[in-house]
Amino acid sequence: MSQDFTETIFGDETPRRAPRTRREVQQRRRRRKPRRGRRLLAVLLAVGLIGGAAYGAWTVLGPSVSGLFGGSDGGEVDFAGPGEGEVEVVVKQGDTGEAIASTLRDAGVTRTRTAYLDAAAADPTSAAKIQPGTYLMLKGMKGVDAFALLVDPANRLAQRVTIREGLWKNETFAALSKATGVPVAEYTKAAKDAKAIGLPSAADGNVEGWLFPASYEFDDKTTATDQLKQMVALTVKALEDAGVAEKDWERTLTIASIVEGEVSGDADRGKVARVVLNRLDGGPPSYGLLQMDSTVHYAAQQRGKAGTTDSQRASDSPYNTYKVQGLPPGPIGNPGKASIEAAANPADGDWVFFVTVDPSTGETKFASTSAEHDRNVQEFQQWCSDNPGKC
Structure with missing residues (x-):
């Protein structure tokens, strides 16, 4: 009896119906006595045939399959360009080249991820400078064209x-x-x-x-x-x-906002923050009064002049630190990172006074005694005299 080839490899019971009687079971067992030599030869022959067939199939279909999965064949990896049909592509903060490649492919801008990645690999310096944002692109672009568009920040829509x-x-x-x-x-x-x-x-x-x-x-x-x-x-x-505990966030921001409103140079931020804290202690000479012009300017919602007027300092506003002890009710502006860090980690010192003696340059002088401070104030007043209308 001739034997089916698939039965030789995978077992002869597969294509047949299951045995229903005891006699059929016995007959089936007799037919399944091992003939190891013949079966091994059949397996080797089958493997050879399958391997040959697989090689032939890959020779014909390989380039096409490679293109589908991002292979190296140019005709399948890339679009011919230049593309058509506008589409918005978003590059998110922290996106890697791999992420951008996926975004472009999924949006139909490039045919494969490889089309973009090859272009980016050829110019890694520019690739590293791609900025987050929204870009208006075309569907069906060549990888190099898509890359060139992204590296130019002028193309961002945001x-x-x-x-x-x-x-x-x-x-x-x-x-x-x-x-x-x-x-x-x-x-x-x-x-x-x-x-x-x-x-x-x-x-x-x-x-x-x-x-x-x-x-x-x-x-x-x-x-x-x-x-x-x-x-x-x-x-x-x-x-x-800056290491600020959540319970201290508002207080720190309030101090930082005063620092931001009082200084113009990073070198003085930590010192101003220390003056604020020293004056809050409540002892002489301030007795808890901050006496900060920046808080008075905030209360009046006026900018543009150094110093304050008598009427401004007489205001009943809770932000008038010439009249109200302690910190104002909240921040008097939006401080930046440097001022937040200064408020969280002030400089060490015993200063209780400071005055910007030259508002045009931001030069500020700090003092620990009233006498020293009075001399610094005279310098400020001289500047005001030399610059009428600016104080």
């Missing part, structure tokens, strides 16, 4: 806005609105939803001080709420990086 240190919240809203086109009213409304923007409970619902100064890129789909949420999150990170 609006870039820089929020400088020390701005008040209303000034921050105005700067954001100017750059993004989102109305100021939307920022004002978003700021009232503490939960939505991630504002910590310590802020007591007041976003002042929590809008971290930095450069941001917001596309036209980023809402006012999402923008403020990003800024608050960076402030929290800065506090954590």
Whole structure:
């Protein structure tokens, strides 16, 4: 009886029905007596045939399969370009080259990941400088063309806005609105939803001080709420990086905001923070009065002049530290990283006075006694006399 080839390799019972009687079982067992030599020869022959067939199939189909999985064949890996049909591609903060390659392939910009990765590998310096943002690209681009578009930051759709240190919240809203086109009213409304923007409970619902100064890129789909949420999150990170315990976040930000409002050079930040703490001790000569011009300017919501007027210092505002002891009710602006670090780790010293003797350069002098401070104040007054209208 001839024997089916597949039965020889895989077992002769597979294509047949299962035995139903005892007699059939016995007959089947007799037929299955091992003939090892013949069976081994059949297996070797089968392997040879299968290997040959596989080689032949790969010779014909290999290039096509390789192209599907990102192989090296140019005709299958890459599109011919230049492409058509616009599509927005988002490069996220921290995206690796591999992640960007996947994003481009999934969006139909490049045919395969390899098309982009090969282009990036040829210019690793430029690849490392690709910035996060939204890019308008075409579907069906060549890998090198897609890479060239991404390495040019001018091709980003997102609006870039820089929020400088020390701005008040209303000034921050105005700067954001100017750059993004989102109305100021939307920022004002978003700021009232503490939960939505991630504002910590310590802020007591007041976003002042929590809008971290930095450069941001917001596309036209980023809402006012999402923008403020990003800024608050960076402030929290800065506090954590400075080693500030959560229970001290608001106090630290308040001190940092005063530091930001009083100095113009990094070298003086730690000293100003120490003066604030020394004056808060409650002893002479300050008796707990900070007497900071920056807090008075905040109360009056006026900028542009050094020093304060008699009427401003007589104000009943809780932010008037010439009249009210201790820290003001909260931050008087949005401090940057350097001021937060200074407030968290002030310099060592016994200074209880300081005055910026030359507002044009930011030169500031510190003193531990009233006599020394009076001499420094005279220098400031001389500057005011030499620069009428600026004090």
